[in-house]
Amino acid sequence: xxxxxRDHLIDEGDGxxxxxxxxxxxxxxxxxxxxEHLAKHADDRGPEQLVNSASLxxxxxxxxxxxxxxxxxxxxxxxxxxxxLNSGEMGGAIxxxxxxxxxxxxxxxxxxxxxxxDIPNLKKLAGRLAGRVPAGAxxxxxxxxxxxxxxxxxxxxxxxxxxxxxxxxxxIANIESNGYLETIDxxxxxxxxxxxxxxxxxxxxxxHFLEIQTVGSVVDxxxxxxxxxxxxxxxxxxxxxxxxxxHQVCTDHVRGLEQRYKKxxxxxxxxxxxxxxxxxxxxxxxxxxxxxxxxxxxxxxxANFAFANRAALATRLRTVLNLELGVDGEARTLYDVxxxxxxxxxxxxxxxxxxxxxxxKGATRAFAGDHPDIANSFQTTGQPVLVPGDMGTGSWIxxxxxxxxxxxxxxxxxxxxxxxxxxxxxxxxxxxALKRELENSGIRIHxxxxxxxxxxxxSAYKNVDEVISxxxxxxxxRPVVRLNPxxxxxx
Numbered sequence: 001x002x003x004x005x006r007d008h009l010i011d012e013g014d015g016x017x018x019x020x021x022x023x024x025x026x027x028x029x030x031x032x033x034x035x036e037h038l039a040k041h042a043d044d045r046g047p048e049q050l051v052n053s054a055s056l057x058x059x060x061x062x063x064x065x066x067x068x069x070x071x072x073x074x075x076x077x078x079x080x081x082x083x084x085l086n087s088g089e090m091g092g093a094i095x096x097x098x099x100x101x102x103x104x105x106x107x108x109x110x111x112x113x114x115x116x117x118d119i120p121n122l123k124k125l126a127g128r129l130a131g132r133v134p135a136g137a138x139x140x141x142x143x144x145x146x147x148x149x150x151x152x153x154x155x156x157x158x159x160x161x162x163x164x165x166x167x168x169x170x171x172i173a174n175i176e177s178n179g180y181l182e183t184i185d186x187x188x189x190x191x192x193x194x195x196x197x198x199x200x201x202x203x204x205x206x207x208h209f210l211e212i213q214t215v216g217s218v219v220d221x222x223x224x225x226x227x228x229x230x231x232x233x234x235x236x237x238x239x240x241x242x243x244x245x246x247h248q249v250c251t252d253h254v255r256g257l258e259q260r261y262k263k264x265x266x267x268x269x270x271x272x273x274x275x276x277x278x279x280x281x282x283x284x285x286x287x288x289x290x291x292x293x294x295x296x297x298x299x300x301x302x303a304n305f306a307f308a309n310r311a312a313l314a315t316r317l318r319t320v321l322n323l324e325l326g327v328d329g330e331a332r333t334l335y336d337v338x339x340x341x342x343x344x345x346x347x348x349x350x351x352x353x354x355x356x357x358x359x360x361k362g363a364t365r366a367f368a369g370d371h372p373d374i375a376n377s378f379q380t381t382g383q384p385v386l387v388p389g390d391m392g393t394g395s396w397i398x399x400x401x402x403x404x405x406x407x408x409x410x411x412x413x414x415x416x417x418x419x420x421x422x423x424x425x426x427x428x429x430x431x432x433a434l435k436r437e438l439e440n441s442g443i444r445i446h447x448x449x450x451x452x453x454x455x456x457x458x459s460a461y462k463n464v465d466e467v468i469s470x471x472x473x474x475x476x477x478r479p480v481v482r483l484n485p486x487x488x489x490x491x
Contacts (some may be wrong), residue, residue, distance in 0.1 A: 004052050005044075011035055015473030019047070024055040024267075024278050025063075025479060032067040032474045033412070038465065040226030046076040052278045057286070058092020060356060061349045064408045066363050067319075069416025073097055074281035077362035077418075080411040083287070085344065085355045090273075090286035096257065096295060097281050098359030100340040101250040103299055104306030105208075106176075106239030107364075107386040107398065107414075108314060112234040114328040116214055116486065119234075122444060125324045126487040129210065129445070130446035131314065132320050135491035136474035137205040142198045143312055149304075150196055154245075155186045157304035158311050158336075164328075166201070167311030168333075169179075173375045175336040176365060179307040181343075186324040188245070188298050189252050196305055197242030201312035203240045205448070205491035206422075207415075207456060209391065210317065211237045212487035220480040223381045223399050227334060228385035229481050236331060237395060237483070238313050239388055241340065242306035251264040251304045253295045257283035260291075265375075287357050296342065303341060310336055314372075335384035337364045339414040347409055358409050366400035366412035366477045385477045387412075391445070391456060391488045392438055396468050400479040412477040416464035425460040426451055438488075447490035450454045456490060 008020040012030075017038065031038070041047075044346045053075050054063035060082055066142065076095020083092025099401050119125055122158030128264035134141025143166065145153070154161045158179025162169045171180050193241040203210060218224045242246075242249075258280055258300045261268040268280045275284065321329030342359045349356075367383040367471045374383055382400035389395040398412065406412075420428070431450030434457050439443050447453050454460075468479050 005047055009324060014475070015470050021050060021054065026059050027054050027062050029054045029063040029065070030408070031069065032205035032470055032476065034470060037067070043071060044219045045071040047075040049074065050079060051080055052282060053081045053098065055278055055286060056081060056083055056093045056095060057275055058087030058283065060354055061409065064411065066411065066413040067470045068362070068413045068415050068462060070418045072361065073100065074279060075359065075361045078413065079361045080085060080359065080363045080409055082347065082356040082358045082409050085287055085357055088286065090288040090292070092287060093275070093284035094287045094292045094296060094342055094357050094385060095282055095284035095359065096250050096253045097283065098361050099250070099299060100361045101247045101340050102241040102340055103246035103250060103301035104338045105340045106306060106310065106336065106338040107388060108238045108310045109334045109384070110236040110314060110317070110331040111229065111334045111385050112329065112331050114234045114325060116234065117234045118325055118328040120324065122487070125212070125320070126291045126444035128320050128324060128445060129317070129487060130489050131420045133203060133210050133316050133489055134201070135203040135205070135489055136448040137491065141202055143201040145197065145200055147193065147197065150193060151186070153308045154301040154305050155183055158307040161308035161311040166308060166315050171311065171314070171333040174333045175307060176338050177373070179311070179336065181303050183300045183304070184297050186297065186301040187294070188249050188301050192245050192248035192252065194325055195248050199243035199245060200309055201316055202243060203313065203489065203491050205358060205452065208240045209491050210313065210489040211391070211485050213237055213395065213483040214486055215481050216484040217482045219482065220399070223480045226381050227384065235483060236317055237386070237388060238268050238310055238317065240309055240313060241304040243309060245305050246302035249298045250398065253298065254283065257285060257291060299342060303338065307336070312341050335386060337386050339364055347405065352466045356409070360411055362414050363411045364414045365410060366406060368401040368403055368405050370403045371405065385412045387413055387415060387464070387468065390458040390461040391490070392443065393464055394485065395483040396464065397480050397483065398468065398471070399480050400477055406476045408476055409465060413467055413471050416461040417469055418460060420460040422455045425457055426454045428456040429459065443485050444487045444490065445490070452490050
């Protein structure tokens with residue numbers, strides 16, 4: 001690992017700082033940060049991982065860390081790295097570590113035409129949501145589906161889920177990639193399928209959640225109006241992914257790829273492909289190699305399951321809202337985005353068009369309104385960018401550019417980003433006291449354990465407002481509305 005990245009650091013003065021290429025780096029790295037923001041980070045491991053990711057074979061442009069970056073597996077969470085699909089004989093690298101274990105962990109935001117005044121009993125609503133939306137690591141409470149239905153879901157995504165009664169067909173246009181990524185074989189392991197059979201319609205644990213929120217403030221009146229958003233409006237935010245199915249897919253491919261690398265000096269080497277990497281956790285394959293294509297296909301299958309999972313969670317949410325609020329409980333999907341994914345996209349790099357494999361790990365797509373893959377309803381505003389904060393402070397909805405893709409491969413932050421590790425948070429934060437504090441402030445909290453509350457405490461996260469401000473300064477996305485938490489369901 002590089003230990004001298006700060007010696008190569010330059011403040012660009014635009015909300016980003018550049019790490020000039022050195023050692024094994026093939027391109028520069030860029031962090032969405034300011035000197036003041038960077039000074040708050042005592043843990044250098046995230047930037048060191050960013051430096052390492054800039055050594056991937058076929059890497060192009062710059063290796064990016066969004067404003068919410070923190071330490072992850074191989075890549076930093078918040079990392080965005082693109083490789084050239086036309087590099088070499090088999091294309092640039094694809095790395096499971098650049099996607100993460102929770103494939104297509106993402107967020108769906110649903111908007112109600114109602115305010116808090118329309119909720120008859122907030123405590124009852126929170127309790128019913130906690131009872132109807134399974135949360136926690138076990139996966140208990142998943143919807144009853146057959147192996148054949150699971151095969152259809154991992155091959156067809158959100159549209160198949162809607163046909164099975166999980167989600168609505170009118171949601172599809174407001175889901176990234178219409179809730180479907182193409183697969184050839186969808187050939188995932190039996191163990192992954194077994195884990196998926198039990199998990200559809202479950203939140204999971206860790207930072208996954210369901211929140212009822214209110215629009216606290218409107219920053220971009222024009223965009224908010226076009227999206228049907230207004231002050232004090234009720235919204236629901238669902239944060240979940242591919243559950244055990246996706247984790248197993250990543251585990252299977254990480255193990256297989258890491259075994260193909262041998263340590264030589266300070267590097268991990270695969271002689272078959274001529275790959276030399278500074279960290280084994282970056283283990284990668286050429287995109288068009290057998291191993292690369294198998295991973296990409298399996299990743300897409302897991303992503304389809306995640307789109308279906310959020311659709312199923314939305315169905316469970318709608319059921320409760322209709323019971324508690326009646327006609328005021330009708331909820332439309334504003335948008336649904338992936339946070340952990342690798343996608344084939346075309347970008348302009350140094351004036352030339354490049355077909356790339358863009359890894360987004362803990363980062364969200366932020367396409368401009370003039371991008372061909374954006375729904376008609378967002379062509380004059382840019383894509384909604386959904387940014388969860390923390391359960392005591394708030395979240396944001398941003399927008400991609402109106403025209404022209406941003407400089408970070410059309411990417412943006414995906415959350416506030418951790419300031420404390422989970423173990424640090426558990427050691428220093430009293431979960432039961434935190435629950436009392438949050439409920440005294442008017443936020444209803446339901447969590448499976450006190451440890452979850454400690455790990456997910458507001459003080460364990462960066463200041464989301466600062467992250468949004470820096471992201472805006474860097475020109476990656478612009479703020480539209482700020483959201484306040486009202487009901488929190490945690491795993």
